[in-house]
Amino acid sequence: MTTEAFLGTHPLTLHRFPLDQKNRSLQAWDAADEYLIEYTFANYETPKHALIFNDSFGGLAAALIAQHPTIKVTTVSDSFVSHQACQYNLAENTLSKTHLTLQNSLAPLPLDCDLILMKVPKNAGFLQHQLAQLSHLPANIPVILAGKVKEIHSSTLKSVAHFLSAPTTSLAVKKSRLIFTHTTCKPVDDKFPTDWPLEKTDFTISNHANVFSRDSLDIGARFFANYLPQGKKPIKVIDLGCGNGVIGLLTLAKMPNAKLIFVDESAMAVASAKQNIQHNLPEQIDNCEFHQNDCLTNFTPGSVDLVLCNPPFHQAQAITDHIAWQMFIQAKHTLKQGGELRIIGNRHLDYQDKLHRLFGNCKIIGNNKKFTVLSATKRG
Structure with a gap:
């Protein structure tokens, strides 16, 4: 290099x-x-x-x-x-x-x-x-x-x-x-953050300017929403690469006793996720953490039950899978024994093979013509 x-x-x-x-x-x-x-x-x-x-x-x-x-x-x-x-x-x-x-x-x-x-x-x-x-x-x-x-x-x-x-x-x-x-010292108002109603819910999603899919629910998140966990178990969940936090928000709505940790490397994404919990599920805010970080760097090993992730396949203008790999490796490190990494990805990216090599197992829990939802379990 x-x-x-x-x-x-x-x-x-x-x-x-x-x-x-x-x-x-x-x-x-x-x-x-x-x-x-x-x-x-x-x-x-x-x-x-x-x-x-x-x-x-x-x-x-x-x-x-x-x-x-x-x-x-x-x-x-x-x-x-x-x-x-x-x-x-x-x-x-x-x-x-x-x-x-x-x-x-x-x-x-x-x-x-x-x-x-x-x-x-x-x-x-x-x-x-x-x-x-x-x-x-x-x-x-x-x-x-x-x-x-x-x-x-x-x-x-x-x-x-x-x-x-x-x-x-x-x-x-x-x-x-x-x-x-x-500069001209003629202030112009910023139009951000913007808001839009989340389909099939009573939620309103707020988005700062640099948040992925800030104008509407992206098609990947829409498909992933069909495969989120639900129940009353008090598990600890990470929404990794959370963006505006819509996946964590929907998970928290389905799992009211869960603790949700929102993580993104974008300051605007983390701020948007926090605002969306505060506005839509204010009674749940004490069960949430919000971190701007490089994936899961320095997170406590073996500390969470579930990681949810829609990994990016680019960094700025460069097409690359290194961020996805980092997310997968650090997710395994952060999961408890028996914990699960659940992801969505474009079918052509072949994440199934990557996860199988890393975890020793991987199963498809949902797919369509464009996306695949995969689950890998951390085993001893």
Whole structure:
């Protein structure tokens, strides 16, 4: 795997997270990062406080701190893993974290920044949320957005113009492009979180901007809902990769004595799940925990009875199964003897073979043309 990055004038060693993923050919930075840093260094010699959005693995923060050791950097991300990677990569390059602030995507933005750098997120609604946040900052702060040419559309520029000043764009370099704008101190309301009624229930589901399937119940969750546990046993259940928490919510409605633990690496997902329990089953909130985490890292071994999961098969723009594998392995570690991992996945992903190799058993408990629901039991 290539770890030597050339972001600006200082060579950096950058690692993609999680560190133990199988596909080590994936880099922790891209051409848009390079373009953004080169332009920034050429045009902004002495920024005092840089505000960075969506720095996937800390490469932008590392480059800025390497170039300007005393610069104050606030990096905003919805991802727990991204913040972990940023701290690791700064340490790997012996760069100081003294003036670094890591904050999630729901925290208020600092008012004293004098430069804003943003990687354009894949999620258009999430971009609008972040631009709405920027619209509340003081006027005339330079904002530079970077992304792949194929990801920057006329709708992207329209969103920027709605919340900030009229944007201009750079020439394309290595299939990447920059967008230039600045804050105007003309606050625009954020339309998130959004709400919609959950079909066949009295529940209302609330969703922050970066939550998967935030506008309606996704077809995988709809199918999985037919195969959730029910009963009066006081078991401990994890909704792993919980998103807006709809699977855990439906489970809790069917198992009122259960303890539900909602886990996701997205701050917005965890906040949405908590809000949905508070609004729909407020009497059950004391039976719930909510954790932003890298899958089940550092969870107590042998501590839960059931893990429910709809694993992702991508990380940002990369198609990969390493997150699913991590979820399966850590679920087995966290389950009690006799505990169960129950998942839903696209049929073509062949999770049945993976689970059988890991657990020594796996059975199909439901399927249709697109999805398979699988169950694996932890045995002695």
